[in-house]
Amino acid sequence: HTSRTGIGKTNPSIFQDVPGHTWYATQWPLPLSLQVNQAIPRDYWQDGTGKPAILYEGLYAFLWTKDFGARAQGWRAFLSGMFGYGYGAADIWLYQSTYDMKSTSKHDGISVVTPEDKQMKWPEALELPSAKQVGFMKDFLQQRQWWRLVPEFAETTRGVGEPEVTGKMIFSPRNSNVFYCAAHEGKERFLFYFYSRGTQTGTLCELTPGTKFTAEWFDPQCGKLSPGEELTVDSSGKLELPEKTNDDDWVLYVKKI
Incomplete structure (x- = not known):
């Protein structure tokens, strides 16, 4: 995990020069109601000493966003110079979690995720549209050699x-x-x-x-x-x-x- 002061900053990472550290697990919450702020991916791209960054913790589906947000995060990560996306959904990202389950979340600026939404169990989460949609994304990008972009x-x-x-x-x-x-x-x-x-x-x-x-x-x-x-x-x-x-x-x- 990237340890730093200020979200997304690679420069203060205590791991940057540690042998065996080869990539960054990025926390990057992405709102749907605004243009993407490229400061965070630009920082990893320019100052990450050549190590790939992966969007490993964004807004989880039916905790802080819904299918649109979960789908959008993947596309925005890859097109912003990141090398992967860690998709997460209710009861999968942390099985039987009680974290932030009692409040209504509006983290992405569009979705309203209620406490009732957050009660979704993992068998249902496995079949979410966004779970399939990140598969569509993966196939599309691989067929077009995304790593050359x-x-x-x-x-x-x-x-x-x-x-x-x-x-x-x-x-x-x-x-x-x-x-x-x-x-x-x-x-x-x-x-x-x-x-x-x-x-x-x-x-x-x-x-x-x-x-x-x-x-x-x-x-x-x-x-x-x-x-x-x-x-x-x-x-x-x-x-x-x-x-x-x-x-x-x-x-x-x-x-x-």
């Missing part, structure tokens, strides 16, 4: 002997009410997770005019992938992304043709 705030580089794919990602959301996480592989591939209400997305900028991309929507609730749509970068180097189908959370995969 870097978070929006980082620049892609390649090792010796690999094709050079460099570049920063420049994305402009349509407005301040568009909440998202994103990762990229240079200017070749972009992966977005949009989780705010509404259908608006935004614009990728500083691309080569005339370049063609395909854009595919993935439904993180059911695991269904839509047919690809061809997009072309305009003369100013901008690529207007398609809008979401509805108010739900959606994943958008944009790849250079």
Whole structure:
């Protein structure tokens, strides 16, 4: 576990230079009602001395969030440069726990988890939609070599002997009410997770005019992938992304043709 002063800070970790310490178990509660604050994942990415960080304790399903929040945490962790997500749900994260069971929780800014909700037993928790949905996420990411993507705030580089794919990602959301996480592989591939209400997305900028991309929507609730749509970068180097189908959370995969 990461020992530090201030949530998410790797620098004060007493384990950072200890032999045998190879990764960080991160506590990172993620609200649904705000744009992701990238300060914590950026800290691990830049100052973690090359050790991977895993979102190991977020908001557990039907303790502090519901299926939407439990699902969203995984996508936001991977697209923010983390290397894993520890999913937890009622009566599974701590069997027969009495911790925080008597209060109503509103930790994610949207969900209301009542004491009655928290009484869920582990056989029911095993079948929660979010338990299946993190499986959809895992399959989707593995099929697209998620480990080659870097978070929006980082620049892609390649090792010796690999094709050079460099570049920063420049994305402009349509407005301040568009909440998202994103990762990229240079200017070749972009992966977005949009989780705010509404259908608006935004614009990728500083691309080569005339370049063609395909854009595919993935439904993180059911695991269904839509047919690809061809997009072309305009003369100013901008690529207007398609809008979401509805108010739900959606994943958008944009790849250079």
